[in-house]
Amino acid sequence: MYFTLLGLPAAGKGTQAKKISQVYDLTHISTGDIFRRLIEEETAFGIKAKKYIEQGKLVPDQDTIQILTENLQQVNLERGCVLDGFPRTLKQAESLTVILAEMGLKLDLVFYLQVDKEVLVHRLSGRRVCPNCGATYHLEYNPPQVKGSCDRCKHHLIQRADDKPDTLQRRLQASSDEMDKLVDYYQEQGILVSIPSEKIETVFTRIKQAIEVRM
Numbered sequence: 001m002y003f004t005l006l007g008l009p010a011a012g013k014g015t016q017a018k019k020i021s022q023v024y025d026l027t028h029i030s031t032g033d034i035f036r037r038l039i040e041e042e043t044a045f046g047i048k049a050k051k052y053i054e055q056g057k058l059v060p061d062q063d064t065i066q067i068l069t070e071n072l073q074q075v076n077l078e079r080g081c082v083l084d085g086f087p088r089t090l091k092q093a094e095s096l097t098v099i100l101a102e103m104g105l106k107l108d109l110v111f112y113l114q115v116d117k118e119v120l121v122h123r124l125s126g127r128r129v130c131p132n133c134g135a136t137y138h139l140e141y142n143p144p145q146v147k148g149s150c151d152r153c154k155h156h157l158i159q160r161a162d163d164k165p166d167t168l169q170r171r172l173q174a175s176s177d178e179m180d181k182l183v184d185y186y187q188e189q190g191i192l193v194s195i196p197s198e199k200i201e202t203v204f205t206r207i208k209q210a211i212e213v214r215m
């Protein structure tokens, strides 16, 4: 089973991708997580990607496609995978079709998590993350037990540079410009499942239903 999730930043792609990968035992591939790891490791690519990410811009297609291709070749795809954060442009979507076809694979379903922009701004501006273990919090909806400190590892929580107000607006704009094209692309292929982004469990139930119908 091969899936991907579309949605503006903070639509809940990461949360749903993790649940899908756990329940269906699929490899979870998040381009955002890969980039953050490469930045942390200070690789040449990480240093380049950091500049784009901190400005709220998308990392150029050519680099992103190369990183994703390398990752797909390294991970175990026997049972399938769930992509999260890729594709974000039509060019990436078209490349993904080709890359998977070369591996004898294709996407089965694409879940599009729909949310209003105002809701997203609120969600993203309150988000705090643990740079040590990756846990995510929200100042209002999911605060840590001790202010500013990770519940799991006690590390100091930070606000991602790309969640800060100016960057956030640019990021949402850059993402929404391409979203319509992606939605059309996958709708034409008959594999798009649009889901209003509500409570986490409600969205996940819709995803499971779509998977069961399809499989």
Ligand code: AMP
Pocket: 009, 010, 031, 032, 033, 035, 052, 053, 056, 057, 058, 059, 060, 064, 084, 085, 086, 087, 088, 089, 092, 162, 171
């Ligand atoms: P995410 O954690 O998915 O929100 O990704 C964090 C940042 O990484 C995004 O705001 C982009 O700057 C960059 N990024 C992640 N995935 C992609 C992609 N498929 N194409 C271009 N940039 C990406």
